Amino acid sequence: MGAAAFALTTLFATTACSDDNTSTSADGKVTLEFWSWVDNIGKAVDLWNSKNPNIQVHLNSVPGGSQGTYTKMYAAVKAGNAPDVGQIEYAFLPNFAQLGDLVDISSYVTPETKAAFPEWTWTQVSGGKAIYAIPQDIAPMGLFYRKDLFAAAGITAPPATWQEYARDAELVKAKFPDAYITNFPTNQGDWFTGLVWQAGGAWFTQQGDKWGVSINDNASKKVAGYWQDLVDRKLVKAEGFWSDGWNKELQDGTLATWIVGAWGGPNLQKAAPDTSGKWAAAPMPQWTAGANQTGNWGGSTNVVLKGSKYPEQAAKFIQWLNTDPESISILATASGLYMATRNWTKTDTYHASFDFFGGQKIYETFGAQTLAPTWRWGPTMSDSFTFFQDATGRMESGRGTINDALTQTQDKTVTAMKSAGFPVA
Numbered sequence: 001m002g003a004a005a006f007a008l009t010t011l012f013a014t015t016a017c018s019d020d021n022t023s024t025s026a027d028g029k030v031t032l033e034f035w036s037w038v039d040n041i042g043k044a045v046d047l048w049n050s051k052n053p054n055i056q057v058h059l060n061s062v063p064g065g066s067q068g069t070y071t072k073m074y075a076a077v078k079a080g081n082a083p084d085v086g087q088i089e090y091a092f093l094p095n096f097a098q099l100g101d102l103v104d105i106s107s108y109v110t111p112e113t114k115a116a117f118p119e120w121t122w123t124q125v126s127g128g129k130a131i132y133a134i135p136q137d138i139a140p141m142g143l144f145y146r147k148d149l150f151a152a153a154g155i156t157a158p159p160a161t162w163q164e165y166a167r168d169a170e171l172v173k174a175k176f177p178d179a180y181i182t183n184f185p186t187n188q189g190d191w192f193t194g195l196v197w198q199a200g201g202a203w204f205t206q207q208g209d210k211w212g213v214s215i216n217d218n219a220s221k222k223v224a225g226y227w228q229d230l231v232d233r234k235l236v237k238a239e240g241f242w243s244d245g246w247n248k249e250l251q252d253g254t255l256a257t258w259i260v261g262a263w264g265g266p267n268l269q270k271a272a273p274d275t276s277g278k279w280a281a282a283p284m285p286q287w288t289a290g291a292n293q294t295g296n297w298g299g300s301t302n303v304v305l306k307g308s309k310y311p312e313q314a315a316k317f318i319q320w321l322n323t324d325p326e327s328i329s330i331l332a333t334a335s336g337l338y339m340a341t342r343n344w345t346k347t348d349t350y351h352a353s354f355d356f357f358g359g360q361k362i363y364e365t366f367g368a369q370t371l372a373p374t375w376r377w378g379p380t381m382s383d384s385f386t387f388f389q390d391a392t393g394r395m396e397s398g399r400g401t402i403n404d405a406l407t408q409t410q411d412k413t414v415t416a417m418k419s420a421g422f423p424v425a
Contacts, residue, residue, distance in 0.1 A: 139261025
């Protein structure tokens with residue numbers, strides 16, 4: 001049996017406890033090492049340090065969105081010199097937990113902290129009675145659309161359902177033959193999982209010590225079939241996000257919408273600065289008329305890593321970081337995060353108007369939607385995303401389908417999990 005197969009009885013069943021290191025230094029003062037990629041998070045750290053002379057935090061800025069950062073964290077824990085606090089995305093928490101690299105901080109989490117976050121975020125960071133992280137930012141998905149292109153195509157309102165979205169795609173193509181309503185990202189597996197989440201899918205489940213893997217479940221097939229039809233009819237373009245060419249298409253009207261997490265607004269302003277005033281935000285189109293469900297694409301957490309000499313102090317810091325009103329304000333304004341805490345909705349930043357979006361309060365639009373607490377991540381998500389993106393990447397040259405990608409990802413994920421020692425039902 002592999003090292004990963006330690007009786008996984010809950011979402012993160014390998015309980016990582018702190019070691020025998022003492023939790024205080026001789027003079028009662030401690031310094032915590034913190035690895036984070038969040039822009040300007042140092043301003044919040046400075047505020048903490050000014051208020052807590054006996055618990056100082058030293059920030060080490062690391063690259064964001066990089067598997068290299070996680071690789072260094074794994075190696076640091078193994079070598080016994082990991083930071084006390086780390087930044088980890090929701091999807092990758094199970095990878096760390098199954099290795100035993102995270103401290104169960106449940107004994108340090110206060111009732112106030114537990115009440116501060118939506119239910120679904122706790123399902124992302126907990127397993128049974130154990131808590132492995134404090135949520136920081138989230139990213140409910142929504143729709144940005146070009147008001148001018150919609151109006152020219154005869155579309156009078158943003159689509160309320162996916163059926164209406166497909167109809168609008170036809171109208172956009174009829175009016176602008178070289179345009180597309182959007183693109184299907186061939187390099188972003190977690191974008192697709194957000195859509196499956198909204199549709200009620202669940203790629204991973206657990207019963208006893210066995211994992212269930214349902215990457216090609218009915219909800220996933222429904223989402224795949226819908227988007228494949230749009231791609232086949234050349235109403236949607238199969239291409240990756242983030243390239244210079246993709247930015248240009250947002251700018252010149254080749255792409256009429258962008259389906260994205262709540263963080264997408266500021267990114268859209270940077271990608272297409274000359275289109276100010278032409279975009280608006282809307283909730284995600286729904287599979288059932290009148291519903292109000294969305295999925296999540298993005299966001300991250302703060303964890304206490306195994307080997308920390310000061311787990312209690314570290315847990316205190318990350319709770320403060322993500323619930324204190326002043327800290328929330330800094331992270332929302334200076335760092336541009338869409339905060340997970342419920343108190344975020346009480347801030348001026350949450351209710352801010354965006355000139356780029358015609359004065360619209362885009363965060364209110366995205367935040368008014370609901371997310372199901374049933375979605376959970378598997379213990380080898382980096383592999384699963386790679387399998388999916390390798391398959392969808394071939395669509396750019398007209399090879400393969402999204403359903404092919406689901407089947408291949410299902411099969412390869414099960415094989416990878418079994419090879420790692422996970423019992424798969």
